[in-house]
């Protein structure tokens with residue numbers, strides 16, 4: 001199974017992927033770009049697209065929304081929209097982590113697969 005992310009196919013987003021974004025001299029299937037941290041989506045964009053009922057962030061950048069990891073009727077999940085790593089914490093007990101760990105859990109991926117998915121590399 002080699003499922004490509006359902007959204008954000010580089011060819012159709014018009015986001016201006018340059019050929020220099022990819023290293024064609026080596027198979028990208030076996031490598032994660034060394035600058036992957038810089039290429040992660042911003043926590044603001046990432047979480048806004050995936051969390052229901054996301055509130056406006058407070059002065060420290062924390063916003064609350066529905067946790068996708070449990071049957072959440074309140075806004076148990078806090079995410080940081082400004083910190084570089086996009087910290088998250090579920091106050092109902094689902095845990096905490098950063099943007100990559102959130103994506104791992106949301107998609108059921110391992111770390112490397114989650115990073116590749118986030119930066120748009122197969």
Ligand SMILES: [Zn+2]
Pocket residue numbers: 067068069070072076090091092093094095
């Ligand atoms: Zn939760």
